[in-house]
Amino acid sequence: MNWLLLLEQILNGFQLGLLLFLLAAGLTLVFGIMDMVNLAHGSLYMMGAYFCATFTGWTGSFLIGALLTLPAVFLLGVVVEMVALRTLYARDHLDQVMATFGLILFFNEATRLIWGPIGLVIPLPEFLNQTVEIIPGAPYPAFRLAIILVGFLVAGLLYLIVSRTKLGMLIRAGASNRDMIGALGINIRLLFTLVFGLGAALAGLAGLMAGPILSVEIGMGESILILTLVVIVIGGIGSIKGAFIAAILIGLIDTVGRSFLPELLDLVLPSQTAATAAPAISSMMIYLLMALVLAIKPQGLFPPKGVGR
Amino acid sequence: MLEVDAINSFYGQSQVLFDMSLTVNDGEVVTLMGRNGMGKTTTIRSIMGLTPARRGTIRFKNKEITAQSPYRIARLGIGLVPEGRLISPNLSVEENLIATANSGPAGTGRWDIAAVWNMFPKLRERKNSMGNQISGGEQQMLAIARALMTNPELLLLDEATEGLAPLIRQEIWYCLRNLKEEGQSILVIDKNMQALTDIADRHYIIEKGSVVWEGTSRMLLKDDAVKHQYLGI
Numbered sequence: 140m141n142w143l144l145l146l147e148q149i150l151n152g153f154q155l156g157l158l159l160f161l162l163a164a165g166l167t168l169v170f171g172i173m174d175m176v177n178l179a180h181g182s183l184y185m186m187g188a189y190f191c192a193t194f195t196g197w198t199g200s201f202l203i204g205a206l207l208t209l210p211a212v213f214l215l216g217v218v219v220e221m222v223a224l225r226t227l228y229a230r231d232h233l234d235q236v237m238a239t240f241g242l243i244l245f246f247n248e249a250t251r252l253i254w255g256p257i258g259l260v261i262p263l264p265e266f267l268n269q270t271v272e273i274i275p276g277a278p279y280p281a282f283r284l285a286i287i288l289v290g291f292l293v294a295g296l297l298y299l300i301v302s303r304t305k306l307g308m309l310i311r312a313g314a315s316n317r318d319m320i321g322a323l324g325i326n327i328r329l330l331f332t333l334v335f336g337l338g339a340a341l342a343g344l345a346g347l348m349a350g351p352i353l354s355v356e357i358g359m360g361e362s363i364l365i366l367t368l369v370v371i372v373i374g375g376i377g378s379i380k381g382a383f384i385a386a387i388l389i390g391l392i393d394t395v396g397r398s399f400l401p402e403l404l405d406l407v408l409p410s411q412t413a414a415t416a417a418p419a420i421s422s423m424m425i426y427l428l429m430a431l432v433l434a435i436k437p438q439g440l441f442p443p444k445g446v447g448r
Numbered sequence: 449m450l451e452v453d454a455i456n457s458f459y460g461q462s463q464v465l466f467d468m469s470l471t472v473n474d475g476e477v478v479t480l481m482g483r484n485g486m487g488k489t490t491t492i493r494s495i496m497g498l499t500p501a502r503r504g505t506i507r508f509k510n511k512e513i514t515a516q517s518p519y520r521i522a523r524l525g526i527g528l529v530p531e532g533r534l535i536s537p538n539l540s541v542e543e544n545l546i547a548t549a550n551s552g553p554a555g556t557g558r559w560d561i562a563a564v565w566n567m568f569p570k571l572r573e574r575k576n577s578m579g580n581q582i583s584g585g586e587q588q589m590l591a592i593a594r595a596l597m598t599n600p601e602l603l604l605l606d607e608a609t610e611g612l613a614p615l616i617r618q619e620i621w622y623c624l625r626n627l628k629e630e631g632q633s634i635l636v637i638d639k640n641m642q643a644l645t646d647i648a649d650r651h652y653i654i655e656k657g658s659v660v661w662e663g664t665s666r667m668l669l670k671d672d673a674v675k676h677q678y679l680g681i
Contacts, residue, residue, distance in 0.1 A: 308543045311543075318498060322496050323519075324550060326517075
């Protein structure tokens with residue numbers, strides 16, 4: 140086994156995991172607190188990538204483009220919440236799925252109208268567009284490293300907000316006690332709008348960081364949405380901590396599995412069979428993990444404390 | 449301070465309150481009594497805006513609050529201690545107090561975390577316990593303390609001592625008496641007539657959604673017919 144390759148794949152796993160976490164954090168907060176299924180979360184991720192491509196084009200700088208994208212996606216989230224989602228909280232989950240699926244179509248077509256059918260490219264600045272040798276002998280792209288760094292920073296920041304600030308207490312209390320919090324003088328609507336905007340900004344951050352390594356194209360939010368849903372189900376719906384651990388787990392299993400499963404299978408199976416089975420099994424692995432977790436802990440790994448649902 | 453004037457409230461199609469009226473004056477402790485299902489909790493919910501009255505008016509400090517949202521009503525200075533307490537199970541005792549705290553409508557309220565610890569030393573001992581790990585009595589104290597932390601000018605207590613052990617009840621009454629001496633206006637629902645007549649200034653007895661009797665503690669204690677007919681004592 141090639142240890143350098145394994146290390147590289149582990150780093151890639153963290154990078155994918157942290158991107159998933161940024162998406163999952165917003166989705167799990169919205170689902171856990173407002174009891175709202177929002178399939179359009181992937182669209183906000185896509186909008187993050189498109190906004191960043193556009194702003195980077197205007198300003199000529201990826202960093203400034205990224206900094207402009209975050210408030211822009213936050214505002215977009217706030218508008219979407221106030222115009223479309225606010226009326227859906229009281230409806231049942233199926234209505235929410237239908238309506239937010241409609242939003243996906245809306246965002247995809249709007250993107251086609253505004254930016255055209257061909258994908259965009261986000262050019263990286265020189266210092267991010269090189270490799271660094273953090274492990275001697277294994278050069279690793281600086282940008283992917285930056286994603287890992289930003290992911291950990293944001294995760295830490297989110298942890299502090301949720302566990303230490305008054306906003307965090309209200310977020311946690313709102314999940315179990317919506318009416319009561321309102322009767323104690325908190326504007327629940329405003330709180331929900333802010334939380335949704337925050338989730339949107341996190342999705343946008345994931346999108347703008349994924350843009351340069353994947354591609355900025357219509358429909359990019361859908362495939363990652365599925366992975367994100369797997370993450371929040373495994374982590375326990377409503378739990379930020381669960382989302383973090385599940386996201387890293389999924390990132391590692393998916394990435395490392397895809398690159399090493401063929402070798403492992405080769406040891407136990409005839410090479411012809413191994414070559415055909417490996418890709419199929421590796422793309423199933425995370426769903427197998429989800430099925431396993433749900434069989435043992437139907438509420439996910441970290442059901443939020445005290446929420447007896 | 450609070451004037452409820454002929455309100456009519458509904459749950460869906462069924463009407464619960466029929467021209468319900470009451471007032472609470474500055475510094476007064478007023479009770480709502482009556483059998484279960486007569487509309488006591490609905491009255492509180494209507495005042496708070498949780499079950500908005502469809503007809504009639506509610507004024508607080510001479511300002512109409514009838515169709516306001518609950519958070520606006522709370523911010524004007526009404527603190528709710530709800531039936532069933534509704535403590536956040538996934539917040540610690542201290543967090544339950546801090547999360548919704550504010551310095552009151554005038555911004556000069558006297559209740560902060562130190563004042564609450566002073567009044568409820570038991571809560572201080574449990575400050576790091578989760579809301580669902582403390583006893584019913586502690587939860588009731590926490591619900592009262594949580595409402596006080598919003599520095600309300602009027603405190604609404606729905607079932608002040610329901611389901612609590614006698615000793616804990618006494619503690620709650622003792623605490624309400626202290627609050628009254630400090631001039632806190634309180635509207636309280638409870639079934640414990642002995643304690644209520646001891647603390648409160650005036651009483652309303654409600655039957656099928658409207659007031660059938662009102663008067664002072666002395667009047668109530670003397671009136672055996674009323675006690676028997678409406679309270680089953």
